[in-house]
Amino acid sequence: MLTVISASVAPRTGAEPRSPGPIPQVAQGKGTEAGGGNPSGIYSAIISRNFPIIGVKEKTFEQLHKKCLEKQVLYVDPEFPPDETSLFYSQKFPIQFIWKRPPEICENPRFIIGGANRTDICQGDLGDCWFLAAIACLTLNKRLLFRVIPHDQSFTENYAGIFHFQFWRYGDWVDVVIDDCLPTYNNELVFTKSNHHNEFWSALLEKAYAKLHGSYEALKGGNTTEAMEDFTGGVTEFFEIKDAPRDMYKIMKKAIERGSLMGCSIDTIVPVQYETRMACGLVKGHAYSVTGLEEALYKGEKVKLVRLRNPWGQVEWNGSWSDSWKNWSFVDKNEKARLQHQVTEDGEFWMSYDDFIYHFTKLEICNLTADALESDRLQTWTVSVNEGRWVRGCSAGGCRNFPDTFWTNPQYRLKLLEEDDDPDESEVICSFLVALMQKNRRKDRKLGANLFTIGFAIYEVPKEMHGNKQHLQKDFFLYNASKARSKTYINMREVSERFRLPPSEYVIVPSTYEPHQEGEFILRVFSEKRNLSEEVENTISVDRPVKKKKTKPIIFVSDRANSNKELGVDQESEEGKDKTSPDKQAKSPQSEPGSADQESEEQQQFGNIFRQIAGDDMEICADELKNILNRVVNKHKDLKTQGFTLESCRSMIALMDTDGSGRLNLQEFHHLWKKIKAWQKIFKHYDTDQSGTINSYEMRNAVNDAGFHLNNQLYDIITMRYADRSMNIDLDSFICCLLRLEGMFRAFNAFDKDGDGIIKLNVLEWLQLTMYA
Template sequence: MPDPTRIDSLVKEFNDSPHGPKKLHQSRTRFMPIVFGRDGKAQPKPGPRSAEAQDFYALRKRCLRSGTLFEDPEFPANNSSLTFSGESRPNLKWLRPSQISPDPRFFEASYSRFDVNQGELGDCWLLAAAANLTQDPQLFTRVVPEDNSFKQDYTGIFHFRFWRFGQWCDVVIDDRLPTVNGKLVYMRSTEDNEFWSALLEKAYAKLFGSYEALRGGSASEAMVDFTGGIAESYEMKDVPKDLFQIIEKGFRSHAMFACSLEPDPYKPEAETPQGLIRGHAYSLTMAKMVDIQTPNVKGKIPLLRLRNPWGNANEWNGAWSDKSPEWKYIPEETKREIGLIFELDGEFWMSYQDFVKYFDRIEMCNMSPDCPIIRQNGNYPWKQSSFEGEWVIGSTAGGCRNYPDTFWHNPQYVVHLKEPDKDDAEGKATAIIALLQKNRRSKRNKGMDCLTVGLIIYRVTERDLIRKPLPKEFFLRNASVARSTFVNLREVTCRFRMDPGTYVVVPSTFEPNVEGEFMIRVFSECPDCMTENEDCVGECDLDPRVVPDSNNNDVPVAPIKMKAPDPTKPDPQRQAMEKLFLDVAGVDGEVDWMELKLVLDHCFRDDIAIAAKGVSRSYHVAPVESKKSLTPQGEVVCCGLLAMLQDWYVNMAGGDNRPERSTSGDFVVAKERAPLMTGETSPEISAVGFSKDACRSMVAMLDEDQSGKLGFLEFQKLLTEIARWKAVFKLYDTDRSGHLNPFELRAALQSAGYHLNSKILNSLMHRYGSREGEIWFDDFITCAVKIKTMIDIFRAKDVNGIASFNMDEWIQKTIYC
């Protein structure tokens, strides 16, 4: 194999080049995880925490003691916090509020939706959500802590709280803000001396790495991040008949709303004749059935109140707009009740009929069951279940059902809707299922946007669920009962009304072998309704096709010709193995990892050569030739031994790809003993072949006394295990390419006797898979060694499926393997 140091150097050079793969974003900050008590107060999450997490209270105390103003090293006041490229901007200065206003306030008297006005940054979606946030004091103070102040204990440090993929976190910032000519460049309040909204925007920008990361988005993203709720959206071209009732009910349940028009492809933020802005997010802040009395009719009319985050005269100019004649038919008492005002502040009213006609999309964020308002009410019907997962190349990134050979490899989740909804007249059960992509906005500085994703739902029976996960055949035989559209949004959400029963949800990317992380959530009236449809981790029967002396008549292979030797009886095969062992063993009569590496690299030189060529093609590295080799005598013993072992396991499992040999598989014994290694004693260990770490792990797998060496019986057992794993590898490497194709690792390891779930398979693919999702021969052997070793460690301490280790034991066991 190529020199690992050369590969590492070239891979780094390729990855850092403009043509290299896009690397996953690593956040520069570890945010403090927090939890909310039943009283709604925040506190640090119990348990271990990262030492790098910024603690607002500790940092403020340190600044108070030193008499200094806080400067955030994680989000510095320079161009790297503004743009992806770090390109400088003329005349821009970072100023503290005291340098902008002589009397800076966090709040001027109080807060309201009119405190949120857009600056130069294209983040109207964030402002629409922030305006909604001001509507409810309990939700607002959850995100904007009340202990932020320019008066008490002021040290230039502030903090805000956001929900981030299932976990609330505390984001710390300093109060230096980007300005030009002493004026704020981005979000600002109507009052020149009020800064809570500008600081909120800065904290949200830090959450995603820069201000530029906030350019363009969906209001539902921010509404979810402000509440931990679950978002839905409706297209007006396919609007449900009861949409206004859904909106009204949503407001009663403290849901948030935003809406937008499709953008004009030729003109950004184009204005319509009705005064509406295309490609722009509006807050929807009230829905009311309003009393109306005209000369001809008396009754109620559905009206909606909206707000443009620009906070200026760009408002709706149709019916029910500011000072339109329709308002004279509304009683004065009703006007006061709905808080009607006529100012050039971006806020306006319109009828539901016009709303559906002129807007294209409405977004709704339902509150989660742990929301403090919901807890207080106590009659919220929804229960939440959630899991985190990922799509990994060659493992769980199976693509949509257009790709039937790989679709079934996607993560699968079982949803039990046991009973119909309490108020459903048709006996249906409702579930809102949301698929949320993780960390995509943070990766925009690497040119990575949201993936095209969706989810598909199947009805299943208990019999179907015996096999975990559901196999390919199930999806070929059964049609889906519901599905979402595949779109490139951060969150894809669908509301389904289905018969009570058991369902399997399959989230996927549109194309296979596209990697990404996700969180899937289900809101329903059934508690704990979702589980992972995963196999149990453990050992299973070896594939009959690679079992010596198999008498299974159902296996379509010819009988095995050669029996495994009995280690208790004298046997030419045993004698040959002993001779090989003595050729490599030291004076102590044992084999260490260096001696083992020499044997394995020569025994499997053909397989290693194929793997080396494959890696070379992938990384454009020329293969490195070995500097040391076995003597001719040692080669005869070694090749003969492997011929024997392979005949045990692979003779009738598809043949092998070794070069032709005159012995026709018969065992050959060297007539004279010779040193196995050429050259001087203690030769340099070559970088060719199995890695040093892999050979050490092989020794550790059978080295019970942790001496770092193997005796003869352990050596014999190891070579037998490796031969068996090679036989399994050859079952799946049908094209003799030297690697397993993507998505074959699960089946191959199961044939080797191991059941693994998707999370473990993903970890193995991350560690051992190529960028194309392939597993080369030596990496497959190393996978099997690691799995067997870890299972053996667990079994040695297993008590009813639970193993208990103290810190010393855990470190000792895991560091050696």
């Protein structure tokens, strides 16, 4: 019996902006409906035709900075201009913000005052507490902090109104350049600010992050770990505190010691309760930073404590161990000094670990490396990164609940080669962590994109299939259970899970919960020992390999046609026969595939129709071919089709035309019909509901049955090119696709004189090849 997969919804923190300041209430504009389609379109499978043919390398921060100094001008960012387009995309404020540079806001502006620390971060009127909580954690690790925030920036020396910050983006570190214009109201910063009126590093960091995602509004609502990973390139683990392991405090303590970043929150189901303060002083639906763990001596007993920070810079816990807790008088003054206790409204406070696990619901830990938190020794893990995408109609198969399409999802082979070095472990086990991250969903919010509900499953590959990189088919998943999988499918940017499995070969299948959802992702695998991880890709090939002959360079249509003749119009046809003249064909029945008494009824029918339409020259053009094919096809009542289009018939002639005349004779026509009949049989096999169409997800197998073996990128392109809006492919499109494939394989083989799989074409040859196909 199939296991039913369930999905859950991830609560966001800071989904609604806090509004304590003087800014009037926002007038909510009509937002774009949140949809599942990928705004970037079907795809990066093809190089965008909007890209310039000759690209200009983007200028670096140093180049832009130098240019501004030479021209004595202040930088204005053309990609993220100081206007409304950089602020919001679905709402409009009734008042106008004034964009100002720090020297226009205050005297003696400073980038950083006395070192960047967590008290420099105060949330403004934007619901990005999750981002600010991550910044507070980042300040605890100066090495990481100054990778994100290059320290050689100031408002005094070589000031040119230009700053830059660095973020990890899906496997790469990117440098984000901005100007220093910031939105203000009544000469006060609207969004993130520092406790120091003249300190601006946190406000500029927020602006750079907003540019990375397209607007300030794109930062509303999220999970702290998303920003943590963008600051570090680390991998995140989530803990539901109610289900936390017994040694959770030890895990947190070791994470702090390793420099891992931690955040926590109190979930709320009701949207109106986002960022609402409870009687104890804590805020629901709000992100906090975990900034320290200690054990304090109180009345002769050790008490476990957790230090947290509210990114608002105010509103603190008011229970035991809070700043104003009356029992601090019973704590030794040396303990007070060690815990840095002071009664200040700065958003930071201590609370007991027991109170922490009672009130908070979620803990997020971002490991800078995938060090095993349950181990007492630091371990070095190996990492592999794979990029992929789900394509509607081709490789967006949904989860295991959809067996007809699940198998079409991208597949990644994982070879666990060596077991862990653990003297206390009796089993032969490999420890590894899988992290699936969807890309660009936040940036594409303005186009209607939301986070998909995602997860993954892991299957063991049978020994007889080890080393075979073929895409596993539907039957495999129908009769084999997964060895491991993500705990749940959830609408978060990244889903990660730790596993322990014996050395073997496995396949990881990442997917969205629902099928037909289109998007890009990266799949990272961390393991204690050596592993190999790669996408399952079929080798591009075609059945019935042709014999290669040395030919002249193919330039003209006739030369290209000669190559068709040399490669063989059809392996089943008579080889070595020259194409006879139309006159001889008309007079000589021996030149036809068979004499009249040997022809089948269908062949006789074709011959009669052909002679009626072809005329004296016994050759037909595309219009005439369309007429013949549709007259015959319409008599096949079991075929639900509207016939062949003129464009399909032109493709057929281009494929079968062996003399470059642009027309077909009777022999060529018979060879064509043999192909159409064979492909028609494949089509009917996959048209299980006899609707006259096949589902685009089945196109992979149908094309394979026709003898063409392609990789995932080519299947994506075929879906884009030949499927209709309902992701179905009719007979005409199916035949047209196979004609194009056969023609392109044939042409490639003609040009590939060395047989090394590489061809070199000049522009004339390229145009010749693409225009007559």
